[in-house]
Amino acid sequence: MRYWSLIFALAAVFSVGAFAYAPFSADWWLPNPAGEPYHSVSTFGREIDALFLIILVLTGAVFIGTQAALVWAQFRYADRIGEDGLPVRPAQYFHGSQRLEVIWTVIPAGILVFLALYQMDTWAKIKFRSASPRTPVLAEVTGRQFQWAMKYPGPDGRLGTPDDLFTVNDLHLVKDQTALIHLKSADVIHSFFLPQMRIKQDAVPGMAIPVWFDCDRAGRFELACAELCGWGHYKMRGDVVVHETEAEFQAWQAAKLAEQGRSQIAGADEPEGDDR
Amino acid sequence: MSAGPNATEPNPHDHIPAAASNFLTRYVFSTDHKVIGVQFLFSSLFFFAVGGLMAMVIRWQLAWPWKPVPILSQWLWSSPGLGGQMPPEFYNKLFTMHATIMIFFVIIPLLTGAFGNFLIPLMIGARDMAFPKLNMFSYWIMWPGFVLITLSFFVEGGAAEAGWTSYPPLATAARSTPGSLNGQTYWLLALLCAGISSLTGSINYITTIVMLRSPGMKMFRMPMTVWALFITALLQAFALPVLTSALLMQTLDRLAGTNFFTPVGGAVANAPAAVGGGAPLLWQHLFWFYSHPAVYIMILPGMGIASDVISTFSRKPLFGYKPMVIAMGAIAGLGFIVWGHHMFQSGMNPALGATFMLSTMMIALPSAIKVFNWIGTMWGGRIQYTSAMLNAMAFVSMFIIGGLSGIFMAATPVDIHIHDTYFIVGHIHYVLFGGSTFAVFAGIYYWFPKLFGRMMSERLGLIHFFLTFLFFNGTFFFMHIVGWHGHMRRIADPTVYEFLRTPGVVGMNQFMTICAFGLGASQLIFAWNFFYSLVAGPVAGPNPWKANSLEWATASPPPYYNFETLPRVYHPPYEFSVPGGEDDFLPQTTPLPDNITLDPVMA
Amino acid sequence: MIVRRCIRLGLGLSILLTTAAGCSDADLTGPIVYEEQPAMSREVEGKAHLAGKPRIQEKARKTLARLYGPSPKEIHVPEGAPLSKDEQGRLGVLLANHVQTAQGPEKLPHAGGYGLYRRHCLHCHGVSGAGDGPTAPFLFPLPRDFRRGLFKFTSTPNGARPERDDLRRTIRDGLHGTSMPAFEALLTKKEIEQVVDYVTFLSLRGETELALIEEGFIADDEDEDALEDDIVDELVQSVFGKWEDAADTVVDPPVPRTPPSPESVARGRELFLGRTKEKLECAGCHGAKGLGDGPSFVDVDVFNRVVFGGDPSKMPERVAKLDEKARELWKQKLDEWGNPLRPANLSRAVYKGGRRPIDLYWRIAKGITGAQMPAHYPGIDHAQIWDLVNFVLALPYQPELLDDAPAPAAAEGVAADAPAVRR
Structure with missing residues (x-):
């Protein structure tokens, strides 16, 4: 009978094992660029990852402790019937322990309050409007069924003028510069999710929500929709391209603007962009 | 079955009512709480199978996107022109209806409807509920809900597909997605029915528990299951009116042209713009003000059941009975001020998020206390590995995982990354399957003899538990890992994203799906065991588990009036292995030996 | 006994599923057939x-x-x-x-x-x-x-x-x-x-x-x-x-776009309002304010009632309920495929076929295949088309361009979605 405890032990070992293996596989760990599975590309990402690890270690320790106690109790105190058909050992008769109750109330409470307070600063830095950077807006991003419409201010640096650049599912920013976007929705609720940069913010119709982030690696990343928005929800994938330099970004923008202003076919209609 | 004149009747108000006269009033439109409980049990188990099948189809699509599901696809949704492929909106319908059915038509009716109805009067020593007719109403009002939710699949556009959370404007704008055309209205009305059922039920439970306890049954002598159901009923009574009004508001938005949840000029999919003036976030606040307590509505009765089962099969008093009750009260109280943690990324003021983080962290505390107490209960006992006990222990073991993973979401910065990913799907399944459903299994194995007067097969029960436990972990554990890898929930095709079509993620998705099928197949053993034992199980005596609480003091199954004379209660139901006693249990109707005094703080 | 049977069942099931997983994308499709006309x-x-x-x-x-x-x-x-x-x-x-x-x-x-x-x-x-x-x-x-x-x-x-x-x-x-x-x-x-x-x-x-x-x-x-x-x-x-x-x-505009000067936009406006000798009827469909609500098209409210006023399958019944005049107009204003059609709302800066000047040139010069938008070349010359393009591109940013134009009564109906761009 007591061997039933092993199945519980197995579940615990499996859980711990899976979590312990996860960091050693890029596919199992937090989403990071392919070449550097342990490098989080954004400032907020690194802070979030650190907090995540703290919680992971703390909960892991609590998990191992409670599961060990549970499995031990199951194994040690399993009923055994002797030769005479009577239990080998009687059950103890007690109703609890005030001291234990106090201990296992106060210690977890302390840990939990610490965790909550320790997170506040990062949370404020990422989301509080008062913390938003004083930089010009990179783009206005509007979710609509089922794509992300991007509007860049263009050369005059102002949104809502005829030189705005319009793209779809194509967000461009510059390495190491904080990108500030205004997030809107044209129809239902969407959610702007940059897995590699650990950014997520719902886009709510009727609201313009500022979102800011940075990235310290040039390259191509992914933008996803994380809030159910209808039959094409899974289709709302966008490309995020991080340029090495401001000049590269400007060149891209100029090329895109030229294409947006095209009035004759002359010259091959060949938009830039690599072949994935 | 006549009660006969009761000569020793001490209480002039206690009389045994006449038995139901015909088949219809005895078994169908019955006011007997036990029959109503069994009715809830059967209808919920039926919907459990339906919801489970949906889950497997969902898993199939996630593992092998767009591949036709064997057998089902041909007659459920596919036309020859589709080649058995599932349309994406059908996938959305599936996960919406899976969650809706499992939450509102399976777990809540099973725990509060089936166990609540059957157990409360028996465990507190009452003849029936305080309002038997209201009780009957609370079951039969479920039926319009059952009918509407089933019908919704056959209306134009099909069943609702805005998720079980039904966020507007997706849910309110008729053209936003096919399921919002008509199905959403059916969904809203079905939920209204389920809500009214829960509300009338909870009024009944509260009144019954407050007014109809048998002589000597003080509040702190009630079994944990009754305490849990009592606190659950309080939660429902206070939270449900909010959901009911929110559902009505959304219904009005859809049908009467009001604009509670529509922003100014809101237009979706080229449909004419609404006048607007409402706020989409208002729905989220109202919905979660109910639905967060609803999570506790779904777990508290499970905690109660697990406490009773663990104490009985450890042959040992419950560790810290009163702290356990207080912890449940704390969960219920705190449960009302944590709803905002579902909305950290919703556009709600982030300063509010910070306060909700603190309250959410604190609600982990009473849950932790309960876990420690359960382990304390087993510690030093004589653990008997029955099917019921194993399921109750699985409840504790899996609830630890579900509880700990909740801390990640409570931490707002970490939640930014894992919000709306599979991490949260894993979390809720560890709480609702690993927690509530194992508790339901424990409860069924434990009270089956009392329900039907026959024993279930222990052998099949153990096999069922073994397979369910293994496949359960295989199905849901990797959700945490794909979740923190960024796998969004509710997407029909993860392979659209580069970071989700790597071999590791695809492999985990396929592994989870295979385990899900194993999990589903294992339930066939349970179904066989349940129905076979119903007709051919060995006959159970009144008290097969040698337990203390009052329901074991009467026959199995109990007569319609429950008790010949109302029993007198002398102590809490957890006095097992009392030193000096002949048996290792001491029913509540037997006084404690003189040499024993109970700890006033703990017991 | 039962254990063994279950294990075998589980094994069989997982083998079945893994082989299914091994097949390539297109192979697993069920019977799929073309639908006939x-x-x-x-x-x-x-x-x-x-x-x-x-x-x-x-x-x-x-x-x-x-x-x-x-x-x-x-x-x-x-x-x-x-x-x-x-x-x-x-x-x-x-x-x-x-x-x-x-x-x-x-x-x-x-x-x-x-x-x-x-x-x-x-x-x-x-x-x-x-x-x-x-x-x-x-x-x-x-x-x-x-x-x-x-x-x-x-x-x-x-x-x-x-x-x-x-x-x-x-x-x-x-x-x-x-x-x-x-x-x-x-x-x-x-x-x-x-x-x-x-x-x-x-x-x-x-x-x-x-x-x-x-x-x-x-x-x-x-x-x-x-x-x-x-x-x-x-x-x-x-x-x-x-x-x-x-x-x-393929139509390639022979002259490049006229720079979008205020004069060019003003000329485009006159063309749009039909005040030139070519007497274009743009406002007849697109409306005097460019909101897509012109009098020669189905009334916006009627259109919304028919298209969005209930189940899509019941649309013919809603059409049948229209009075004779409206029904006749409805039938005339369908596209080649027999589907309902709506003139573009030019105030929203939403251009279905693309927002490049060349895209708008194509729409105006050669019309829209299958829709009611007719070809305007050679009715007007290339320079005039570019004036119109400039006007259409400027309109969302300068709604005042059409402020003094006579507003039809129906214009209120769609005004609500106009702020989409102007926020």
């Missing part, structure tokens, strides 16, 4: 049909299967079809993930148009490209029916077949303001080429089907020679010819 077997009012001609029906079906393959899983490509070739000169290699060779099927290193179409397009555009997938009825505008070879947003003259680049652009950038998503972030360039080929293939097949029906309609069911090979050949070649001609007819 209703006119193939039923009487269709006012159109050619083959009702009551079982032999000709049979011949048409066989011919279609011989030319294009019997099912989407077995694709045949007729000689000379206007589709991509690979380096070896093999036609239609982009359509599937394998080609038939003398040695049997040869695997190709791509998913193929069929596989991609099935995954990304089928649920709206349907198996035959009829625009009748399961999601389609709930969308407005409805997805395109490819089977007539007509596409709205092209660079070719009104009514002509599209150029390959037009289809490519539509798939890549989507059609803003409709339910057609942009696939640039979902498909690679090569994959987009495969989808373009498959869409073309479905169009060719659909056009051939229609041509066979029309040919059969005038033939006698008893006639042994009806739809014989050389007639079919001729039909197919004529279908292909139209596609091959498209590339040569």
Whole structure:
């Protein structure tokens, strides 16, 4: 009978094992660029990852402790019937322990309050409007069924003028510069999710929500929709391209603007962009 | 079955009512709480199978996107022109209806409807509920809900597909997605029915528990299951009116042209713009003000059941009975001020998020206390590995995982990354399957003899538990890992994203799906065991588990009036292995030996 | 005993599932068949049909299967079809993930148009490209029916077949303001080429089907020679010819865009309001304020009531309830495919066919194939078209341009979605 405890032990070992293996596989760990599975590309990402690890270690320790106690109790105190058909050992008769109750109330409470307070600063830095950077807006991003419409201010640096650049599912920013976007929705609720940069913010119709982030690696990343928005929800994938330099970004923008202003076919209609 | 004149009747108000006269009033439109409980049990188990099948189809699509599901696809949704492929909106319908059915038509009716109805009067020593007719109403009002939710699949556009959370404007704008055309209205009305059922039920439970306890049954002598159901009923009574009004508001938005949840000029999919003036976030606040307590509505009765089962099969008093009750009260109280943690990324003021983080962290505390107490209960006992006990222990073991993973979401910065990913799907399944459903299994194995007067097969029960436990972990554990890898929930095709079509993620998705099928197949053993034992199980005596609480003091199954004379209660139901006693249990109707005094703080 | 049986069951199940997982994308599709034009077997009012001609029906079906393959899983490509070739000169290699060779099927290193179409397009555009997938009825505008070879947003003259680049652009950038998503972030360039080929293939097949029906309609069911090979050949070649001609007819504005000066915009405004000697009637449909609510089109409220006022399947009944005048107008204002149509609201800066000046030039100069927008060249000259383009592009930023224009009573109806751009 007591061997039933092993199945519980197995579940615990499996859980711990899976979590312990996860960091050693890029596919199992937090989403990071392919070449550097342990490098989080954004400032907020690194802070979030650190907090995540703290919680992971703390909960892991609590998990191992409670599961060990549970499995031990199951194994040690399993009923055994002797030769005479009577239990080998009687059950103890007690109703609890005030001291234990106090201990296992106060210690977890302390840990939990610490965790909550320790997170506040990062949370404020990422989301509080008062913390938003004083930089010009990179783009206005509007979710609509089922794509992300991007509007860049263009050369005059102002949104809502005829030189705005319009793209779809194509967000461009510059390495190491904080990108500030205004997030809107044209129809239902969407959610702007940059897995590699650990950014997520719902886009709510009727609201313009500022979102800011940075990235310290040039390259191509992914933008996803994380809030159910209808039959094409899974289709709302966008490309995020991080340029090495401001000049590269400007060149891209100029090329895109030229294409947006095209009035004759002359010259091959060949938009830039690599072949994935 | 006549009660006969009761000569020793001490209480002039206690009389045994006449038995139901015909088949219809005895078994169908019955006011007997036990029959109503069994009715809830059967209808919920039926919907459990339906919801489970949906889950497997969902898993199939996630593992092998767009591949036709064997057998089902041909007659459920596919036309020859589709080649058995599932349309994406059908996938959305599936996960919406899976969650809706499992939450509102399976777990809540099973725990509060089936166990609540059957157990409360028996465990507190009452003849029936305080309002038997209201009780009957609370079951039969479920039926319009059952009918509407089933019908919704056959209306134009099909069943609702805005998720079980039904966020507007997706849910309110008729053209936003096919399921919002008509199905959403059916969904809203079905939920209204389920809500009214829960509300009338909870009024009944509260009144019954407050007014109809048998002589000597003080509040702190009630079994944990009754305490849990009592606190659950309080939660429902206070939270449900909010959901009911929110559902009505959304219904009005859809049908009467009001604009509670529509922003100014809101237009979706080229449909004419609404006048607007409402706020989409208002729905989220109202919905979660109910639905967060609803999570506790779904777990508290499970905690109660697990406490009773663990104490009985450890042959040992419950560790810290009163702290356990207080912890449940704390969960219920705190449960009302944590709803905002579902909305950290919703556009709600982030300063509010910070306060909700603190309250959410604190609600982990009473849950932790309960876990420690359960382990304390087993510690030093004589653990008997029955099917019921194993399921109750699985409840504790899996609830630890579900509880700990909740801390990640409570931490707002970490939640930014894992919000709306599979991490949260894993979390809720560890709480609702690993927690509530194992508790339901424990409860069924434990009270089956009392329900039907026959024993279930222990052998099949153990096999069922073994397979369910293994496949359960295989199905849901990797959700945490794909979740923190960024796998969004509710997407029909993860392979659209580069970071989700790597071999590791695809492999985990396929592994989870295979385990899900194993999990589903294992339930066939349970179904066989349940129905076979119903007709051919060995006959159970009144008290097969040698337990203390009052329901074991009467026959199995109990007569319609429950008790010949109302029993007198002398102590809490957890006095097992009392030193000096002949048996290792001491029913509540037997006084404690003189040499024993109970700890006033703990017991 | 029972344990062992269960373990065996579990093992069997997992083996079954893992083998299923091992198969490639296209292999596991269930039985999938093309849907026929209703006119193939039923009487269709006012159109050619083959009702009551079982032999000709049979011949048409066989011919279609011989030319294009019997099912989407077995694709045949007729000689000379206007589709991509690979380096070896093999036609239609982009359509599937394998080609038939003398040695049997040869695997190709791509998913193929069929596989991609099935995954990304089928649920709206349907198996035959009829625009009748399961999601389609709930969308407005409805997805395109490819089977007539007509596409709205092209660079070719009104009514002509599209150029390959037009289809490519539509798939890549989507059609803003409709339910057609942009696939640039979902498909690679090569994959987009495969989808373009498959869409073309479905169009060719659909056009051939229609041509066979029309040919059969005038033939006698008893006639042994009806739809014989050389007639079919001729039909197919004529279908292909139209596609091959498209590339040569692409409209390239001969003069570059006039700079968008206030003067040019003002000239465009006069043209729009019909105050020049050409007497354009833009405001008649697009409305005096450019809100898409002109008096010569179906009233906005009526339109919304009919299209959005209930289940899509009940739309004919809602049309039938209109009074006679409105019903007559309704019938006139349908597009080529018989679907309801709405003039563009020019104040929203949403341009379905693209926002480049050249896109707007095409829309104005040659109209929109299948829609009510007529070709304006040579009615007005190139410079005037550019003035109009400049005006249309300026309007969302300067709504005051039309402030003094006479406002029709119905203009209030759509005003609510105007702030979308001006926020």
